[in-house]
Amino acid sequence: MKNVVVTDTTIGDVRGEEGFYHYRQYDATELARTSRFEDVWHLMIHGTLPDDAESAAFARRIGELRLLSPATVDLLRKVVTPEVEPLAALRLALASEGILERPLFDLTEGERTDAALRYAAIAPTVVAAAHRLSQGLDVIDADPTAGHVSDYLRMSTVSADDDAVSALQTYLITTIDHGFNASTFAGRVVASSGSDMTSSILGALGAFLGPLHGGAPGRALAALDEIGDPANTRDWVRGRIAAGEIIMGFGHAVYRTHDPRAELLKEVVTARYDSSLVRRATAVEAEIEAAINELKPGRRLYANVEFYAGVLMSEVGLPPSMFTPTFGVARIVGWTANVLEQAAERKIIRPVARYVGPEPRRGAFDR
Structure with missing residues (x-):
């Protein structure tokens, strides 16, 4: 299913031909350059950028919500082994925390918002705790007075x-957030049934x-x-394309x-980090684009956010x-904003499929 309009949204949009996307009415990359994470979170949930008082109050509330219950910490200590990935632990923790969660259909708008903030706020704490436990280290507790991003990095890397x-x-x-991507749409489908916040997340x-x-x-x-070596890039690309990969x-x-x-993250890493990894990444990016233009003339294929995301996350420790759990720590804010918008519609998403099998016949049939 591609380019099928399934609902209206005020949360944001992606304009692929223009290379532009936005959160509410604001350029998302400009928000990333100039805003605090919590302030953009406020925008996604409440629809407005906060003033100074609202910003402080919202950050304080998120900091308090970031603290894990002792029961959840004990659960993580029992189940996380070196083989358990942080997002698998998050899946378990959310299910445990939300075991008594009521259907969104039965909640007030305020109750739905409380649930959205609660589960999004604990995500970085759970992910960081699971990471450390998988390394044989103990959990670092959240600091409710710290910024959300700072606390996540501290809990993960010290x-x-x-x-x-x-x-x-x-x-x-x-x-x-990034339009109606697969995960956002999946969350909205669950929410459209009136199910609870944790099930939607x-x-x-x-x-x-999914990879x-x-x-x-x-x-x-x-x-x-x-x-x-970037000099190996074109041969590597030829091999991948020949193999259909x-x-x-x-x-x-x-x-x-x-x-x-990708353009913004490239700007950030090249400005902040003069490292062999950054130099290699920029050289390889240029070589891959050139190789694709050579092998598939006219095909427009450029670096996406994942290319420089890995470089940036590696540089910050x-x-x-x-990498993927950190992506999830951000995207859960977008999921919950979309879940809230979908729940307010109180209409179930019920698409149809086009049947392409043998022509059916009515009545009795031979086995």
């Missing part, structure tokens, strides 16, 4: 210097776990490692020009195992 927090905040804001998370969606940042960085970190279902998120 350190959170200002440059790293600023770079990561830019990335997280760029990935809060878990529906979105299930779609997000064609949320799982790409680590794979894009792995491709950089596989290529090694996807070039992770390149191309997008909507954009037909440069991905504005996050390991590849945390």
